[in-house]
Amino acid sequence: MSPDLLFQSVLTGLTNGFVYGLIGLGIASIFRGTRIINAMQGDFALIGGITAVLLLERQGWPMLPAFVAAVLIGGAAGWLLEVLLVRPLRRRGGTEDSYLLLTLGCAFAVSALVLYFVGRDSHALPGIGGEGIVVIADAAMRIHALWLIAISLAVMLTLRLFYSRTSLGLSMMAAALDPQGALTTGINVPLMRTLTFALGGLVGGLAGILVGPLITVYFDMGLLLTLKGFAAAILGGLANPMGAIVGGVTLGLLESIAIVTISSGYKDVIAMVILIIIMIVMPNGLLGRRTRKGG
Amino acid sequence: MKQSLRRRMFLPLLLLPLFAGIPACEQADDQPVKVGAVLSLTGPGAGLGGPERNGILLAQKLINERGGINGRPLEVIIEDDGSKADIAKSKAEGLIHGENVVALLGPSLTASTGAAASVTNRIGMPQLCMTGLGPEIELSYKSLFHMLPPQSLNARAMLEYLSKGLNVRQLGVLYDSGYGQLVMTHIENHAGDYGINIVAAEKFEVGATDVSTQAAKVRAAKPEVVGIIATSPVPFRNARQMRITQPIVSAVGSSSYEYVKGMGEFADDIVFPEFIVSEDPLPHQKEFVDLFVKEYGTLPKTYDAAGWDATHVIAQALSEVGPDAGSEAIAEAIRANRYRGVIASFNFAAPDMTGIELESYTYSKLVDGNYTRLPFTAK
Numbered sequence: 001m002s003p004d005l006l007f008q009s010v011l012t013g014l015t016n017g018f019v020y021g022l023i024g025l026g027i028a029s030i031f032r033g034t035r036i037i038n039a040m041q042g043d044f045a046l047i048g049g050i051t052a053v054l055l056l057e058r059q060g061w062p063m064l065p066a067f068v069a070a071v072l073i074g075g076a077a078g079w080l081l082e083v084l085l086v087r088p089l090r091r092r093g094g095t096e097d098s099y100l101l102l103t104l105g106c107a108f109a110v111s112a113l114v115l116y117f118v119g120r121d122s123h124a125l126p127g128i129g130g131e132g133i134v135v136i137a138d139a140a141m142r143i144h145a146l147w148l149i150a151i152s153l154a155v156m157l158t159l160r161l162f163y164s165r166t167s168l169g170l171s172m173m174a175a176a177l178d179p180q181g182a183l184t185t186g187i188n189v190p191l192m193r194t195l196t197f198a199l200g201g202l203v204g205g206l207a208g209i210l211v212g213p214l215i216t217v218y219f220d221m222g223l224l225l226t227l228k229g230f231a232a233a234i235l236g237g238l239a240n241p242m243g244a245i246v247g248g249v250t251l252g253l254l255e256s257i258a259i260v261t262i263s264s265g266y267k268d269v270i271a272m273v274i275l276i277i278i279m280i281v282m283p284n285g286l287l288g289r290r291t292r293k294g295g
Numbered sequence: 296m297k298q299s300l301r302r303r304m305f306l307p308l309l310l311l312p313l314f315a316g317i318p319a320c321e322q323a324d325d326q327p328v329k330v331g332a333v334l335s336l337t338g339p340g341a342g343l344g345g346p347e348r349n350g351i352l353l354a355q356k357l358i359n360e361r362g363g364i365n366g367r368p369l370e371v372i373i374e375d376d377g378s379k380a381d382i383a384k385s386k387a388e389g390l391i392h393g394e395n396v397v398a399l400l401g402p403s404l405t406a407s408t409g410a411a412a413s414v415t416n417r418i419g420m421p422q423l424c425m426t427g428l429g430p431e432i433e434l435s436y437k438s439l440f441h442m443l444p445p446q447s448l449n450a451r452a453m454l455e456y457l458s459k460g461l462n463v464r465q466l467g468v469l470y471d472s473g474y475g476q477l478v479m480t481h482i483e484n485h486a487g488d489y490g491i492n493i494v495a496a497e498k499f500e501v502g503a504t505d506v507s508t509q510a511a512k513v514r515a516a517k518p519e520v521v522g523i524i525a526t527s528p529v530p531f532r533n534a535r536q537m538r539i540t541q542p543i544v545s546a547v548g549s550s551s552y553e554y555v556k557g558m559g560e561f562a563d564d565i566v567f568p569e570f571i572v573s574e575d576p577l578p579h580q581k582e583f584v585d586l587f588v589k590e591y592g593t594l595p596k597t598y599d600a601a602g603w604d605a606t607h608v609i610a611q612a613l614s615e616v617g618p619d620a621g622s623e624a625i626a627e628a629i630r631a632n633r634y635r636g637v638i639a640s641f642n643f644a645a646p647d648m649t650g651i652e653l654e655s656y657t658y659s660k661l662v663d664g665n666y667t668r669l670p671f672t673a674k
Contacts, residue, residue, distance in 0.1 A: 005515045008537075012507040019504070112337075120342060122528050122557025131560060133536065139511075140538055215504040216528060216557045224502055259508040264497045265472075 008139035009256040015145040017252025018152045019211050023229025024236065024244030025156060026203035030078075032163070032239045033176045033196030036086065036099045040107035042225030044204020048074035049217035050114055052209050053123040063126060067209045074205015075198045081106060082197035087190065107222055115219040127213030148210045152245060155203065159241045172196055235275060237285030246286050251275065327370035328363070328397060328618040330609055331390030333411055334425070335403035338378025339501070342526065342553060343403040343598050347425050348373055350602025351400060353583075353590050358606065364613045371606065372396065376407050383407035387414045397618055398422070398609045398625060400602070405429040405477075412439045421612070421626040423605040425598065428647045438626040440608075441649040442601040442638070448647075449546050450481030452568035452656045455673040456544055457520060458489040460566075460658070467495040467518030467541075469509055469534060474501075474548045475524035482522070494518050499530070506530045510537040523565075525549055528557030535561040542566065547656075551596050555664060562664040568673070570597050570638040572659045575668045583637045597638065604636035608643075 023041055030038045052070035055061040061069070085102055086094075094102070129143030163169040174182040175192035182189050207225070208217070215221065229244070232251050236243025251271060258270035278286070332351055335344035355371050363369050372394055376383035383402045390396045391414065399415055399422040402408050408424040409432070415422040416436045428434075428445035457463055466486070470479045479496065486493055495516035497509035510533045513521060521539055523530050524546045531554070534543060543565045550567040558565075573594035576584040583603055587595040595603075612628035620628075630644045642650025658669040 002515060005511060008511040009508045012505070012511065015507070016505050115337075115341075120345065121553045124528075124532070124557055124559030131536070133538075140536065142536060211504075216532070216559075218557070220502075221504070224504060228504075256508045259497075260512055264499060264509045264512070268500065 004138040005260055006257075007137055009260040010253065011136070011139050011141045011145075013253035013256030014149065014249060015141065015214070015252070016256065017232075017249035018145075018149045018245070019207075019214065019225075019248070020228040020232040020251055021236075021245035021248025022148070022152050022155070022203070022207040022210060023225045024232030024248050025152070025159070025229075025241050026200045026207065027226075027229055027233040028236070028238060028241045028244040029159060029203055030196055030200035031233070032241065033172045033199070034086075034193050035096075035176060036103070037096070037230075037238075038197075038200060039100055039104040039226055039230075040081070040110060040222065041200065041204050041229055042227075043107045043110040043222030044074045044077055044201050045208035045211055045225055046110060046114060046217070046219070046222040047077045047201075048205030048208025049125060049212040049221070050118055050123070050208075051205070052125055052212065053217050054118070056126070057123070070209050071202055071205040074208060075202035078201020078204065079194055079198040081201070082194045086193070086197065090193075107226065111220050111222055118219065120219055122216040122218040123212070124216050125209065125212030142214070144210075144213050148214070151206070151210060155206065156242055156245050159203075163241075168195070172199075231275065235278065235285055237287040240285070240287045243285055243287035250278075250286065325367060327368045328613060329394055330369065330371050330398050330400060330606075330613075331387070331394060331396035332371050332373045332400035333376050333383050333386045333390070333402045333407070334373060334400075335378040335407065336373075336375035340378035340404045340407075342551065343425065344375070344378075344401075346551075346596065346598035347401065347403055347602035347605075349587070349591060350595070350599040350604075351606050352602075353587060353599075354603045354606035354610070356590075357586065358610045364610060364618055367618065369606075369610055369613075371400065376402055378404060378407070380404075380406040380410040384410040384414060387411040391415070391418070391420065397613065397622070400605045400609065401425055403598075408439075409433065412436045415439065419622040419626060421609065421622060421629055423608055423629075425601045425605065428649070433648070434646070438622065439648060440629055440641075440643040441647065442605045442608075442641075443547075443597075444639075444649060444651040444655075445647050446477045447481040447485070448651065448653065449548070449568070450478050451485055452653060452673055453478075453482065453522060453544055453546055454485055454489040454491055455653065455656075456566060456568055456658060456671060457491055457522075459673075460669070460671045461520055461542060461544075463519035464490055464492055465494050465517070465519040466491050466522055467497075467513040467516050467520075468493060468522040468524070469497050469499070469506060469513055469530045470523070471499055471501045471503070471525040471527065471530070474526050474546075478524045478546050478548070499525075501526065503527070503529060505533060507533045507537055510534045510539060514539050520544055522546075523549065526554075528554040531558045531565060532561050544568075547597055550659070550666075551598075552594065555661065555666075558661075558664075560664075562661045565661040566669065567659050567661075567666075568656045569659055570655065570657060571595065571600050572657060572666050572668045574666050577657070579635060580637050600637040604634070604638055604641070607636065608632070608634050608641065 026041045048070040051073045055066035127144030128147040132143040175189040232248035233244040236247030254271040374386040495513045499506040547569040634641045639651040639655030653673040659666045
């Protein structure tokens, strides 16, 4: 194996890792704010991605407004999910299992709706920087992938600051950790939960427009993304958005290096074995302890 | 006397059903001839089942416009197996025993085909599946006929072009764990016959969202040509993004407008051994292409044509022996016919139960996102 190939695998692993991490970031954000594992986070990305496709291809919108609208539609989807489905379920005493089932069902429904109304075609979204690549030591990386990494890091840091420095973020955290206590201090707990889902939807919509140029947008992409994002979030420490990025990058690098060092056929086996070992040694995830300290 | 009068009065009433029977018989002759179809309209195989349904419905429409089956309309009852073999089996049973269909079309996937064939084989019912020859047990099913070639033939069609069309010897392959694996097994078996050396073979799971690392590994092996066999546009994109500049040769199952759309600007310099280039149809394909475009507003590909051909094959057999001739006679008529279809010339009495020859393949090349016919013929 040449150093060039190894370096290429690192660049590819980083790109894939940030894709997983971006989805994991949304899962972690919603879990942090509501203690609900959202199995339709990947479908928020589908909603964002397909919105961008429709606005660009069918409505002829320019790229920037289309992308902004796609992110907002993702946020609106999160808001609607909480108001129309999660909140009524909570009123009827929904458990963790029922929330998981609810969001899983929604994921299938979104996929089916996109299939019915948009069709089964794969759509290639335009990337930031087009299809241009940068070549570093004979290894190639798309310019768009660099933007994806930069934006993911920016979102991660923004969320960190949001949760620790803003009154709204702190209120959302309080509503998640101690709803009764939060209510007594005047925090509108239901609104905080709705905003948490809307935030998760925004992150998902952003993931859609960032991931779309790399993997194309198609009707059943959501669940695939959710699975990888979920693995990233668990690995990093489920309630820590920063952990999701770290987990995603770890997973992406493990997969990529397994392909070049051993065999592409055993990529998932190798990656998952290492993940299991990490989870046994660090059951709260790579950044799990820090999450607890942070509350 | 009273009794006699009553008899006289009631006699016509008693005879009424007999007379009523005459128009009833005539009505039976107008009853549609029912053919069942089990297709993958949802799930992972939906990319196959959807086009197959389009081809079937178009053929049904044309056949009925031209008089149906000996004057009776043809009715194809289509069921969705959700790309699952167990559902395919139960849907086939429902069509056979519930709807009393005289033949079965489909399924779309190999596993589902085997499951449905276990039902049709018991009663000798003709089944025209949309797959190539699958597991060896299918050879024992005497009423199962294939509308597509076996994967060994698809592999040989690729190798023919590599060795005789491109005159290359060093091959790198990117293939998925489903369709790709099936074809790849036969490429490995036949590569030596064509003097082809496989310098890199990288597998990825079906539905993988990124195979850049595998593509980089293939590139590092410096092949003269790269084969990509997958049911997704992702590996084609990734190969070009990883600066694989060599020609790409793919397989028939990877050729679809849906994938070309997903490839975006990378849909260029990719060759497919396939059966129909709708942009430039052969004379015997033109009617189908024209009707398809008129009906659906899009160009058809192989799986649309498979549905069309299967419907015509069964309609021809039913017209010859009559829809009530029984399964054995209908299956025998299918075996006896040599059907010139849109896809190929079929000989269902052949050992692979399809009889498609290498000469039936046509070679297309994507140039700036458009299919163009290549002047290459496999022999």
